[in-house]
Amino acid sequence: MKYRNPLSIARGLGSSKDGLGHWWMQRLTAIALVPLVFWFALSIIALAGQDRAHVLTWMQSPFHGVVLSLFLVTSLYHANLGLQAVFEDYIQARWLQLSSRITAGFAAVFLGFTGVFALLRLVFGG
Amino acid sequence: MPMSMNERPLSPHLQIYKLELPMVLSGLHRISGIALSVGSILLVAWILSAVHSAEAFAGMNSFLRSYVGQFVLFGWTFSLIHHSVNGVRHLIWDTGRLLEVDQINSSSKIVLAIVIVLTLLAWILAGGFPGGGA
Ligand code: HEM
Numbered sequence: 001m002k003y004r005n006p007l008s009i010a011r012g013l014g015s016s017k018d019g020l021g022h023w024w025m026q027r028l029t030a031i032a033l034v035p036l037v038f039w040f041a042l043s044i045i046a047l048a049g050q051d052r053a054h055v056l057t058w059m060q061s062p063f064h065g066v067v068l069s070l071f072l073v074t075s076l077y078h079a080n081l082g083l084q085a086v087f088e089d090y091i092q093a094r095w096l097q098l099s100s101r102i103t104a105g106f107a108a109v110f111l112g113f114t115g116v117f118a119l120l121r122l123v124f125g126g
Numbered sequence: 127m128p129m130s131m132n133e134r135p136l137s138p139h140l141q142i143y144k145l146e147l148p149m150v151l152s153g154l155h156r157i158s159g160i161a162l163s164v165g166s167i168l169l170v171a172w173i174l175s176a177v178h179s180a181e182a183f184a185g186m187n188s189f190l191r192s193y194v195g196q197f198v199l200f201g202w203t204f205s206l207i208h209h210s211v212n213g214v215r216h217l218i219w220d221t222g223r224l225l226e227v228d229q230i231n232s233s234s235k236i237v238l239a240i241v242i243v244l245t246l247l248a249w250i251l252a253g254g255f256p257g258g259g260a
Contacts, residue, residue: 027217027220030213030216030217031217033210033213034210034213034214037206037210040206041206041207041248044252045248045251045252048252048253048254049252049253052176052180052183052184055176055183056176056177059173059176059177068173072166072169072170072173075162075166076166079159079162079163079166080163082159082160082163083160083163086156086159086160104163108166111166111167111170114170114174115169115170115173115174118173118174118177118178119173119177121177122177
């Protein structure tokens with residue numbers, strides 16, 4: 001508290017850690033997800049019941065491959081931000097809250113890399 | 127942690143307030159968000175199975191066509207559509223609009239109607255249930 005201007009203490013509007021950046025990214029990813037989810041739903045409807053060759057052709061097409069990667073990464077980012085808020089609300093024990101947040105974060109990064117890597121391998125071979 | 131922390135009822139305070147549609151939709155937003163997060167594992171598994179081999183893809187498909195698979199897929203379809211439609215309402219709220227109590231009540235009914243129609247439509251168009259669930 002030593003470094004704070006007394007006026008800021010009197011106002012009482014302290015930082016809530018990374019609250020604003022978090023709130024803003026949740027909205028930004030939500031806005032990006034609107035067209036992405038729309039595309040995703042239409043794609044899944046079209047792909048349902050198709051054979052593997054058809055699905056692979058779809059994943060390999062430059063447009064759908066890129067948009068699928070974008071959808072995956074954006075929704076994992078958005079989901080991770082959302083889950084952090086959920087943990088903050090329901091988990092009181094500090095260590096459990098922290099380990100849940102870390103686990104969810106690692107899981108999101110792992111899923112994103114695994115999915116995008118598989119799609120890249122499909123396109124570039126190997 | 128003092129005992130009183132544990133015993134406090136969690137929001138929404140159902141012993142205090144009666145359950146209304148806007149509350150249900152708000153609760154569902156969180157539940158569907160969590161369901162979708164878990165569902166991302168399924169999405170990645172589906173991508174991997176297709177890329178990996180014909181056997182893996184066939185295995186994934188037979189899971190998705192099973193009773194459990196169809197239940198999971200229906201829940202996922204509903205969650206995706208509910209969370210997206212209600213999420214757009216959240217974004218509108220964030221601009222300061224539609225925040226009056228009567229507007230929240232009527233937009234809740236509209237959201238519910240859109241979600242039911244789109245969920246059934248998507249499910250029928252994707253050919254779920256008949257042939258599946260075996
Ligand atoms: C059109 C698509 C989407 C829109 C418009 C959207 C919108 C939103 C908004 C505005 C919030 C914040 C709610 C609040 O502050 O109370 C939110 C929370 C959340 N979203 Fe999404 N979302 C979308 C898709 C997704 C997807 C695909 C996932 C998961 C893969 C997801 C997971 C979550 C989670 C876990 C939360 C936190 C729930 C909570 O705090 O109650 N969302 N979403």
